[in-house]
Amino acid sequence: MLIENWNQKDKLQIKATRDGFGEAILELGKQNSNIVVLCADLAESTRVSDFKNSFPEKFFEMGLTEQNMALVAAGMALSGLIPFMCSFAVFSPIGNLTQVRVSIAYNQANVKIVSSHSGISVGEDGATHQAIEDIAIMRAIPNMVVLTPCDFEEAKKITIAAAKYNGPVYLRFERQKTPIFTKKESTFEIGKAQILKDGKDVAIIACGSLVYEALLAANDLEKEGIYAMIINNPSIKPLDENKILEVAKKTRSIVTVEDHQIKGGMGSAIAQFISQNFPVPIEFVGINDCFGESGNFEELRAKFNLDSHYIKEKVRQVLKKKGRFNKR
Amino acid sequence: MDFLHLKKIANQIRQDIIKMITEAGSGHPGGSLSCVEILVSLYFGDILKYDPQNPHWEERDRFILSKAHGAPALYAVLSQAGFFSHNELLTLRKINSRLQGHPDRIKFPYVETSGGALGQGLSIGIGMALAALYQKKDWQVFVLMSDGEQEEGSTMEGMLCAVKYKLNNLIGIIDANRLQIDGSVDEIMDGETIKKRYLAFGWEVIEVNGHNFSELLDAFKKAKNIQKPVCIFANTIKGKGVSFMENKVQWHGKAPTTKEAKIALEELKEEAKKYAN
Numbered sequence: 001m002l003i004e005n006w007n008q009k010d011k012l013q014i015k016a017t018r019d020g021f022g023e024a025i026l027e028l029g030k031q032n033s034n035i036v037v038l039c040a041d042l043a044e045s046t047r048v049s050d051f052k053n054s055f056p057e058k059f060f061e062m063g064l065t066e067q068n069m070a071l072v073a074a075g076m077a078l079s080g081l082i083p084f085m086c087s088f089a090v091f092s093p094i095g096n097l098t099q100v101r102v103s104i105a106y107n108q109a110n111v112k113i114v115s116s117h118s119g120i121s122v123g124e125d126g127a128t129h130q131a132i133e134d135i136a137i138m139r140a141i142p143n144m145v146v147l148t149p150c151d152f153e154e155a156k157k158i159t160i161a162a163a164k165y166n167g168p169v170y171l172r173f174e175r176q177k178t179p180i181f182t183k184k185e186s187t188f189e190i191g192k193a194q195i196l197k198d199g200k201d202v203a204i205i206a207c208g209s210l211v212y213e214a215l216l217a218a219n220d221l222e223k224e225g226i227y228a229m230i231i232n233n234p235s236i237k238p239l240d241e242n243k244i245l246e247v248a249k250k251t252r253s254i255v256t257v258e259d260h261q262i263k264g265g266m267g268s269a270i271a272q273f274i275s276q277n278f279p280v281p282i283e284f285v286g287i288n289d290c291f292g293e294s295g296n297f298e299e300l301r302a303k304f305n306l307d308s309h310y311i312k313e314k315v316r317q318v319l320k321k322k323g324r325f326n327k328r
Numbered sequence: 329m330d331f332l333h334l335k336k337i338a339n340q341i342r343q344d345i346i347k348m349i350t351e352a353g354s355g356h357p358g359g360s361l362s363c364v365e366i367l368v369s370l371y372f373g374d375i376l377k378y379d380p381q382n383p384h385w386e387e388r389d390r391f392i393l394s395k396a397h398g399a400p401a402l403y404a405v406l407s408q409a410g411f412f413s414h415n416e417l418l419t420l421r422k423i424n425s426r427l428q429g430h431p432d433r434i435k436f437p438y439v440e441t442s443g444g445a446l447g448q449g450l451s452i453g454i455g456m457a458l459a460a461l462y463q464k465k466d467w468q469v470f471v472l473m474s475d476g477e478q479e480e481g482s483t484m485e486g487m488l489c490a491v492k493y494k495l496n497n498l499i500g501i502i503d504a505n506r507l508q509i510d511g512s513v514d515e516i517m518d519g520e521t522i523k524k525r526y527l528a529f530g531w532e533v534i535e536v537n538g539h540n541f542s543e544l545l546d547a548f549k550k551a552k553n554i555q556k557p558v559c560i561f562a563n564t565i566k567g568k569g570v571s572f573m574e575n576k577v578q579w580h581g582k583a584p585t586t587k588e589a590k591i592a593l594e595e596l597k598e599e600a601k602k603y604a605n
Contacts, residue, residue, distance in 0.1 A: 036462070060458065063492075068451045068485035075455020078433075078441060079390075081462070083455075099482065102445045103452055108434060 001186045001196050001232075007219055012179040017148075017209065018116040020155025021173050022047025025084060027156075028163050029055045035163060038073050038085040040066050045175075046086035046116040066092045070099035070111075077109035082163060088122075089115035089131030093138060093170060104168050105141045111169075112162050113138075118148070118172045119208065119259030120287060120304055121297035130292040136264025138170040139237045145190060146237040148172035150211035152180045154234060157188035165190055174259075176297040178209035182232075193240035195247070199229035202315050202322075203247040206257035207233045207266050210285075210306060214257050217311035228315060236266045241273055248274055253322040254282045255314045259306055262286035281321035283314040331541040336603040337408060338368045342569045343596050344404035344417055350589040352421035355429070358566040358579040360401040362505040362538070363472060366562055367405045369544040370470060375552075377467065380410035383438050389467050390440050390456045394449020395474035395503060396430040397581070402439070403427050411438040447480025449473060450500060454490050457498040468497045468552060476508030478525070479517045490557040491530040499551045500531075500559045503538060505566035507577045526559040538562025570595060 005011055028035045029051050038060045043049045052059040062069040066087060073083040085092065093100045093113050104111045120130045138146050147162065147169060149155040155173060162169040186194075196211070197218055206214040211232045218228040229251055231243070248254060254274065256267030267284040274280060287304055301307045341364050349355035370376045370391060379385045393402050400420060407414050412426075419425035426436040430444030441452050453471035460467055477483055490498055502522065506513050513519030526533050532554050536543040544562065551558040566580070567573030570592040573584075584592060 057462070062489065065485035065489060067447075067482035068454070068489050071448050071451030071482065071486070072455035072458065072489065074441070075452035075457075076459045077455075078452070079456045079459030079463070081459050098445055099448060099451075102442065103448050106432070107442045 001182055001194055003181055003183050006181040006215065009179060009216070012181060014177040014179055015152040016175055016177050017152060017155035018047045018173040018175060020149065020152040021114060021116065021159050021171065022050060024156040024159035026050050026054060028160065029058060032082065032163065034080060034082045036060060036076060036081050036083050038062050038069050038083055040064055040069050040087045040092060042087055042116070046114065048086055066096040067099050070096040071103050073111045074103040074107055074109040077111045078107065082110055082112070084112040084114050086114040086116065088117035088129060089134040089172065090129055094131060094134060097137065101141055105143045108143050108167055110166050113168070113170045114173065115171065116173050117175045119174055120292040120300050120306070121174055121176050121209070121259050123176060123297045123300065124294050126294040127291040132259070132261050132287045132292065133264070134172065135236055135258070135260045135266055136268070139269060143168055144237065145169040146172070147190065147234055148208050148236065149234055150207070150209060150232045151178060151182050153182050153184050154188055158234060161188055161190055172208070174209055179212050181212055181215065188234065191235050191238040191240055193231050193233045193235065193243045195229060196232050197230040199227035199251065201227045201251060202253045202255060202318060203229045203231055203251040204255045204257060204311065204315065205231045205233050205244070205270055207236060208259050210257050210259055213306070213308040214311055217308040217315065220308065221312055221315060226315060226319065233266060236269060239269055239273060244270060244273060245278055248278045248280050252280045252326070253318045254280060255285060255311065255318050256282065257285040257311055260286055262288055281318050281325050283318040285311055285314050332603050334368050334372055334541050336600070337372055338364045339596055339600045339603060341368065341401060341404045341408065343593055345400045346570065346584065346589050346592045346596070348400045348404065348417050348420045349583045350586060351418045352583060354421060354583050355400055356397040356581045357573060357584065358507065359395060359474060359503070359505060360398045361568045361570060361573065362564040362566045363395070363398050363401055363503040364568070365539045365541060365544060366472060366501055366503060367401055369541060369548060371405050371409050373541065373545045373548070375545070375548045376470065378409070383411060387465070387467055390453070390469045392440055392449040392453050392469070392471045393431065393443060394471050395446065395477060396443030399429065399431050402431065406438050446474065446477040447482040450483050450486035451489065453498055454486055454493070454495065457495045458493060460497055468499065470499050470501065472501045472503060475502055475504040475506060475513050475519055475522060476516070478502070478522050487526065487529045487531065495557050496555040498557050499548070500557065502559060502561050503564050504561055505564045507566045507575070507580065509580050511577060523561050530556070532556055532558045533561055534558065535561045535563070538564035539568060569599070
């Protein structure tokens, strides 16, 4: 899974996951005549400009009509096309939620909802543009698959997997450039999590580009004699329950990591499953019930407790709980 | 009398609507009764291409009931057209029924889309019309909306989009019965300027009496050949055909009692005598 020099952060290539989407959708456009792209006045930001230029007949500029865009996509899907509708998560699917809920999800329309800008790491645009509730919202909707990649390489794979899957999918990409640390040839499957690094003391389950922060934390923790297992969890729904049960049984403590509200997010999904099937102590790294603000993404990750430093803190906390838990 | 055959069907549909909603104990009689002639024109006036033996026939025209609370009228028409059994109509809104209060295309595959949230049908129709043009298909798309639904922002987004893409295969129909839940469309927001809005956005508008088959059929035939989006603005009467329901907003979303239903059905059967031949 991991490339060989993954722990040499300064030497890694950096690219945004939205760029992975942009490359993959262009490739899909060449392969499949049913694939079309809709966009709400954000072609460059959502990385569909190349698609637009290569396939003008397959590209539909919807302007700032996100509600209309979701419905048009639904109508196209019900007529046999595979529409990818692209915007920022705050505008779509949050801004057009009732259309997404009824006409895409309830209809089981084969629409792919793409957000290029998700999480507090969107950065300088500030709180209005930082979608940190989208996972909670989308995973509560029946029929909806929710995917988010950890790096550029995985972004390409989830785009291709979404195109092959028949049904509504929410694809959560990120704006900022982050390290590429997974191998091109490793596979992605909807409903599967991957163990990136083995460890016996604690399982850190992360999604999105923060997976890399979790890996950095694990590296540092080894120096303290703490061996953390790192799990990349790109398929938030459906959840890889077997894998999560397996790692919970092995490490008996979990820390979840996501650039999203703690309430309702990926960590909530894990906690809900674990509490029913194999209760162990869990700590959560995520946004703690507040809005974001302007700043660059690294500053924001530090200020809002999403970076490797805070992940380590949460690991130490969960290990204390684990000790008490095991003594009972 | 002209269009006897269609009038006879419309009368039968109205009786079905009353029976279904009464049996269900809830539903929307007013807006179901107001759109009967529109639906009968489409399905029995040689306007829509469809095949009840092959409901997903690729070349069929697409009909979308955007005012999905009019579902009882559509169910009755689809049954009459031979898509499914007449007996099933009385399962409307009951547990385990295919006939949901608002149509569900997964449970009931004879509708093109699930619906129930107003303001969504027009743009779904735009998506289908764009797909037809992209796939070089000849089928056309018909979307039946309410006049209250014109208040939805998403409807106005669709009005813009249809014109941008010069959709010559999209026909919007407005069942303008002039009443919505909280009162008259004019009082609630603005029913007066609906036609002007469509014209201003660049649509062709054809105004008809929505209970007159001659006007409806002429409008549909004309609309099919107009090379831009067409809005057929059909002036209708909410609760049409049942005297005590006509133009009464309280019949928007209330089932008649058994006694009231009996009166309504007697009235409709009396009317039916005119078409017996």
